[in-house]
Amino acid sequence: MGELNVATVTRQPGVLLVDGQDAILQRLRQLLAPHPYQLHCAHDGSEALRIMATEEVDLVISAAHLPHMDGPSLLARIHQHYPATTRILLTGDPDPKLIARAINEGGIYRYLSKPWDDQELLLTLRQALEHQHSERERRRLDSLAQQQNNELKTLNALLEKRVAARTAELQQTADMLDLAYEELKHSYATGAELFSLLVNQRLPPEKQTNRRIIELVRAYGKIQGLEAPIQRDLAMAAALHNIGKLSWSDSMMITPADLLHHHQRERYRAYPAQSESLLMTLEPVQDAARLIRHHQEHWDGSGFPDHLKGEAIPLGSRLLKLAVDFIELQCGLVLERHMNSDEALVFIRKYAGRLYDPQLVEGFIQVCSVYLSDVTLGDPSVKVLGTRELMAGMILARNLNADNGMLLLNAGKVLNLPLVDKLIAFETMEGARYSVFVKLPDKGQANP
The missing domain is CATH 3.40.50.2300 (Response regulator)
Structure with a gap:
């Protein structure tokens, strides 16, 4: 030496x-x-x-x-x-x-x-x-960092006032900055969220998923009582999980994954690892970057990029996949058809043990039923049936829409046999398969 x-x-x-x-x-x-x-x-x-x-x-x-x-x-x-x-x-x-x-x-x-x-x-x-x-x-550096943090708080206070004064065209961005400022005092992750939400403005409003995914994983962490470091890493991973898509064209970003061409699928399968590589130089987000790398792994080992299987997939990655798929199924980013929240949860339940950790699925559904007002699947009295399983006296728990978005029946409608027959005939004519959310009639209630 x-x-x-x-x-x-x-x-x-x-x-x-x-x-x-x-x-x-x-x-x-x-x-x-x-x-x-x-x-x-x-x-x-x-x-x-x-x-x-x-x-x-x-x-x-x-x-x-x-x-x-x-x-x-x-x-x-x-x-x-x-x-x-x-x-x-x-x-x-x-x-x-x-x-x-x-x-x-x-x-x-x-x-x-x-x-x-x-x-x-x-x-x-x-x-x-x-x-x-x-x-x-x-x-000395600790003292300097504390001084700079205090200066940053002062600058953030000034920034909040300036953002509030922006024009109506920038109001959405101002709201996100305001939210980020309030939370910036509590976690480094909020800075990542702000960047993520601004980048998300590239997409049309109906395809913007990041805010909803961030809020959902936060709700999951709070309701399930996850430890604070796991909640922080999970929220940061939710904010930055798709940063590897920034080099994609606009058309590819809004195309459902199921409809991507062969060469596009290769780019799609590369985005988790690319997202990780963009973040690994930032030490505070390295744990979140690891969750991002593996959030498209499948429980049965058929996912990507590393084909991890079962509990070899980090817990945060398994949770992030549930949240990402739940939101993207509703935005038409996984399949061409836009699902409602209950249909997305039925899809997730169907693929428990293949795409998703079967031990997490039911807890995730319960969190969604508590956190989201439009979810009925968490209600034990609600059943999901095919049209040929319907019986007279059952009550629609939510609106039934055709695949083209046309409203067929309103929530609250009491089914009768002629109506069930019409639904079966319409489904056959359209070549579709409907999932119908119904509540069973009281045992003492007679069938109409």
Whole structure:
């Protein structure tokens, strides 16, 4: 190891040598004289403390046995009054009790035996001063970071006022910045969310998914009681999961994954890994980047990019896939047909054990039923049936729409046999298969 880089400090490190024997002090001075240290010498503890009070001393090397005050007592006084000064004990008597006092009361960096090895002593001295310099630099940078954080809060306050004054055309962006500012004080992840939501403006409103995914994973974390670090990483992963799609064309970004051409599918399968690679240089988001890489893995191992299977897929990635697919199924980004929230949950339940962790699916459905007002599937009285399973007296739990979006029946409609027959005939004519959300009639209620 080389010498301490004195160019990085404004003065030579001060080193205090304390020993009752002139010969020892002379030998230490001769050993250290060629090196870039400001040397001070003392013959006892009192003289050493006087030097400490008047000189800038970075490191003390003290003998264990001194007149009037032994080495451990002197180092304990220095530790109490000058805690930033590094302390080394030099002893020719390896008494365990004496060394224990020096460690416990004096907080020494290290002890060396007499007679010492010159190279070992020089190396120990360099290492101690370099460690001390590193700690001072760390504290300086911490203080600077705190100062900059305070300045950032002030700048954010000004930014909030400016955003509030923007024109109506920028109101949506202003609202997102305002939300991000309020939460920026609590988590680094909010900065990532802001970037994500601004990037999402590239898509038409009906295809913008990031805000809904972020809010859904936050609701899941809160309702399921996930630990705060997992919630933070999951929210950040939700915000940045599709950053790897930024190089895509506009048409590809809004095309359902099921309809992509062969060459487009290759780009599609590459986006999780590309999203991760864009984020891995940012240390605070590396855990979230790992969740992003694996959020398109499938429970049965058929996903991408690494074909992980089962619990080898990170838990946060499994949760993120549920949220992403649930929202994207409703936006027509997975299949050509836009599903409603209940249909999306039926799809997820159908593929539990293949695409999704079967242990998470029902809990996810319950969270959706609590968090989203338009979800009826969480109600145990609601059943999802095909048209040929319908019976008279059943009540529609939500609107029934044809595949082309045309409203067929309103929620609350009580079914009768002629109506069921018409639905079956219409389904056959259209070549469709409808999932009908119904509530069963009371047991005592007669069929109409």
